[in-house]
Amino acid sequence: MATHKSGDDWLKMSQDYWRGWQDLTQQAMKGIQSEQSAAPWHEGLEQWSRLFRGGPGQSDMNSVLDQLLDHGRGYLNFLQQVASHPGSFGAEDLRAAAQRMMEELRIASPFAQGMPFAGSPLGEQFATALKWWQESVAPLQEQSQGWSRMPAFGMAREYVEQAQALSAAQEKLKDANQRYGALIAKALEGGLERFQSKLAERFEPGARRVEDMRGLYDLFIDGLEEAYAEIALSSEFRVVYGDLVNAQSDLRLKIQRVVEQVTGSLGMPTRSEMNTLESRVHELRRAAKRSHEHPAVSSLKAELDELRQELAALKASQHGAGHDDDELPLAPGRAAAGRKPAVATRPVTSVRVKAKAESAKTEAAKLSTPKATPKAKPARASSAKPAARAATRTAKGK
Amino acid sequence: MEAINFKPDALVTEALRYQSKIGAALGTLSSVDEVHFGVTDKEAIYSEDKLVLYRFRGERKPTSKVPLLIVYALVNRPYMVDLQEDRSLVRNLLALGEDVYLIDWGYPDRADRCVNLDDYINGYIHRCVEAVCERHGLDRINVLGICQGGAFSLCYAAIHPDKVQNLITMVTPVDFHTPDNMLSHWTRGMDVDAFVDSLGNVPADLMNYCYLTLKPFRLNHQKYVGLVDILDDKLELENFLRMEKWIFDSPDQAGEAFRQFIKDFYQGNKLVKGGLLIGEDAVDLKNVTMPVLNIYAEQDHLVPPSASIPLKNLVGTKDYEVLAFRGGHIGIYVSSRAQREVPGAIHRWLGERN
Numbered sequence: 001m002a003t004h005k006s007g008d009d010w011l012k013m014s015q016d017y018w019r020g021w022q023d024l025t026q027q028a029m030k031g032i033q034s035e036q037s038a039a040p041w042h043e044g045l046e047q048w049s050r051l052f053r054g055g056p057g058q059s060d061m062n063s064v065l066d067q068l069l070d071h072g073r074g075y076l077n078f079l080q081q082v083a084s085h086p087g088s089f090g091a092e093d094l095r096a097a098a099q100r101m102m103e104e105l106r107i108a109s110p111f112a113q114g115m116p117f118a119g120s121p122l123g124e125q126f127a128t129a130l131k132w133w134q135e136s137v138a139p140l141q142e143q144s145q146g147w148s149r150m151p152a153f154g155m156a157r158e159y160v161e162q163a164q165a166l167s168a169a170q171e172k173l174k175d176a177n178q179r180y181g182a183l184i185a186k187a188l189e190g191g192l193e194r195f196q197s198k199l200a201e202r203f204e205p206g207a208r209r210v211e212d213m214r215g216l217y218d219l220f221i222d223g224l225e226e227a228y229a230e231i232a233l234s235s236e237f238r239v240v241y242g243d244l245v246n247a248q249s250d251l252r253l254k255i256q257r258v259v260e261q262v263t264g265s266l267g268m269p270t271r272s273e274m275n276t277l278e279s280r281v282h283e284l285r286r287a288a289k290r291s292h293e294h295p296a297v298s299s300l301k302a303e304l305d306e307l308r309q310e311l312a313a314l315k316a317s318q319h320g321a322g323h324d325d326d327e328l329p330l331a332p333g334r335a336a337a338g339r340k341p342a343v344a345t346r347p348v349t350s351v352r353v354k355a356k357a358e359s360a361k362t363e364a365a366k367l368s369t370p371k372a373t374p375k376a377k378p379a380r381a382s383s384a385k386p387a388a389r390a391a392t393r394t395a396k397g398k
Numbered sequence: 399m400e401a402i403n404f405k406p407d408a409l410v411t412e413a414l415r416y417q418s419k420i421g422a423a424l425g426t427l428s429s430v431d432e433v434h435f436g437v438t439d440k441e442a443i444y445s446e447d448k449l450v451l452y453r454f455r456g457e458r459k460p461t462s463k464v465p466l467l468i469v470y471a472l473v474n475r476p477y478m479v480d481l482q483e484d485r486s487l488v489r490n491l492l493a494l495g496e497d498v499y500l501i502d503w504g505y506p507d508r509a510d511r512c513v514n515l516d517d518y519i520n521g522y523i524h525r526c527v528e529a530v531c532e533r534h535g536l537d538r539i540n541v542l543g544i545c546q547g548g549a550f551s552l553c554y555a556a557i558h559p560d561k562v563q564n565l566i567t568m569v570t571p572v573d574f575h576t577p578d579n580m581l582s583h584w585t586r587g588m589d590v591d592a593f594v595d596s597l598g599n600v601p602a603d604l605m606n607y608c609y610l611t612l613k614p615f616r617l618n619h620q621k622y623v624g625l626v627d628i629l630d631d632k633l634e635l636e637n638f639l640r641m642e643k644w645i646f647d648s649p650d651q652a653g654e655a656f657r658q659f660i661k662d663f664y665q666g667n668k669l670v671k672g673g674l675l676i677g678e679d680a681v682d683l684k685n686v687t688m689p690v691l692n693i694y695a696e697q698d699h700l701v702p703p704s705a706s707i708p709l710k711n712l713v714g715t716k717d718y719e720v721l722a723f724r725g726g727h728i729g730i731y732v733s734s735r736a737q738r739e740v741p742g743a744i745h746r747w748l749g750e751r752n
Contacts, residue, residue, distance in 0.1 A: 068423065072416065075416065079413050080409075212408065213409055213412040217620075217623065224615045225615055228613075232580055232584075233578070233580060237584075238586060241584050242589075245593060246588065246593075248596075249597075250592060250596075252596040252597075274508075275511070278511055282513070
């Protein structure tokens with residue numbers, strides 16, 4: 001059961017906390033200040049951080065430490081805020097504590113800058129591009145207010161229009177960012193309301209009470225998530241989120257175009273050129289794979305295998321008849337040179353082999369002119385397909 | 399009546415407990431071993447571009463005559479199915495006698511920007527299936543598609559029904575337009591052409607950002623506050639770090655494949671509405687006539703159950719079974735319950751049909 005506390009009690013609690021903290025750390029370090037009742041509770045984390053922070057070669061460890069402590073700070077601030085209300089654990093007091101915690105969460109959350117991808121490497125890249133724009137182009141814009149809507153003409157008209165479009169894209173992004181930020185703020189505010197109503201439910205007779213501080217924190221997070229989900233699934237959010245992502249894409253494309261012009265004029269390869277080459281290489285590879293897996297190629301491969309076997313059989317039989325390997329069948333040049341062709345001893349086989357060779361030539365000719373086989377199934381015709389699959393094919397190229 | 403059942407003094411106790419856990423953690427963190435994953439022996443039997451097809455080696459020879467090919471999603475690394483010794487779908491399937499293969503898609507880079515869904519489904523997956531078939535002298539094999547890999551497997555099975563003997567889909571989105579599908583909701587206002595054109599490939603960080611903002615306060619804050627409870631337990635901490643590694647060790651997405659997946663699946667919902675083309679092949683789920691086992695997770699926030707369940711009325715098979723797993727999108731691979739329930743269910747179902 002909660003008890004009422006006075007301001008003196010609060011001071012005593014903080015002193016208890018720091019005394020406890022001193023006990024915790026006395027084995028690890030000496031000289032912690034004793035008069036710390038007014039210091040934030042997360043100051044203890046900072047002391048852990050100073051104590052355990054590794055040297056320059058231990059950046060991974062420091063990074064883990066920072067992440068851990070960042071989240072700890074928020075939680076400890078929440079505890080301290082709840083404890084700092086000397087009156088009681090009334091719903092209004094807890095709401096005030098939650099309000100402070102929400103600010104912590106807002107800072108720690110991905111919405112920190114009101115823009116998706118902030119804090120990520122992508123966000124940093126985008127921020128760099130934006131900074132470049134703001135430093136190099138935006139001042140021009142400020143010098144002549146309203147220029148972005150003026151018609152352009154003369155030699156430089158294309159470039160003026162491009163700069164105007166860039167300026168408009170930046171404005172559009174700013175607007176989309178604001179609308180997104182407003183919805184996130186609404187979700188956070190809604191989270192507070194939910195938290196309050198969840199607490200109110202616990203005041204009802206027979207309701208399950210909050211058993212510990214973590215339970216209270218979890219209740220707060222539940223409230224925030226519920227309110228956020230409601231906003232995030234709304235049709236308004238869909239529009240605002242889409243607008244924001246699209247505004248980012250649009251500005252990124254426009255900045256890329258300017259960068260391309262600059263780098264192109266310096267004789268450097270551009271992303272567009274790379275894209276074209278990538279597409280062409282990809283199409284070539286696809287065509288090569290299609291050819292490789294074309295039914296005609298499979299058929300040719302099978303025939304080639306068969307021919308090899310027959311050739312080996314012929315060789316073997318000629319060995320048996322006392323022929324030399326140099327006098328193999330189907331060597332027209334040699335036959336023309338007056339030697340007795342081996343085919344004479346195997347007339348039937350020879351005819352079959354020739355027929356297959358002709359067939360192979362025909363298949364090869366078909367392959368070299370793909371339009372001649374419009375119904376051929378590229379890439380996967382090694383096995384017969386069931387009727388069901390054939391029925392699903394579209395008329396396109398089939 | 400008071401809503402709170404603890405005294406204000408408890409705040410001090412909790413703060414000190416929290417601090418002491420953090421202090422213990424700093425010692426534990428510096429002694430934690432390098433996190434390993436992908437524990438089961440395997441051999442590469444086929445590779446192409448960045449893809450590698452693996453066959454896992456169990457401690458005993460497989461008893462199943464028809465091998466099982468796992469087709470994982472593009473958006474995360476497939477070692478989730480073989481994370482650690484006591485959390486491995488693969489290991490458990492091998493122990494039950496299954497012969498397990500897995501496609502590892504690798505990490506696409508800018509050179510893979512143009513790889514599209516036709517390349518993935520009719521190209522890579524098909525050639526992997528052929529490689530397994532050839533190795534076993536079979537015409538068809540069993541396929542287990544997971545998440546996005548499940549959607550790919552459905553397409554593959556619809557286009558090549560003669561190559562799939564039994565199809566298992568796990569946490570697979572089918573209906574992308576259900577009201578609780580947050581990811582789908584967000585993508586529907588996006589100009590995906592401008593998005594992909596401006597990015598080339600879609601960076602993994604951006605994908606992770608989107609996943610984290612599905613439940614921003616739980617995933618960015620509460621999870622790490624809760625972490626303190628296990629910070630003084632080296633083993634538990636290693637398990638946590640292994641999971642963190644998997645979550646953030648994500649490949650970039652090939653631009654063209656992403657473009658088509660968002661347009662046709664998330665925005666167009668064409669698996670349900672029809673009209674889906676993979677290359678030149680139309681996908682009609684009525685052609686999925688082989689037996690189908692559909693496993694979904696009841697608390698899945700990425701692929702809500704409502705997105706998976708409609709598969710029943712879309713496929714052409716008369717042999718359809720559904721398994722509801724009590725857990726989430728990740729718990730279905732790594733939770734203790736999953737180890738007990740999922741591999742056994744798959745093995746039993748396959749055994750009745752192979």
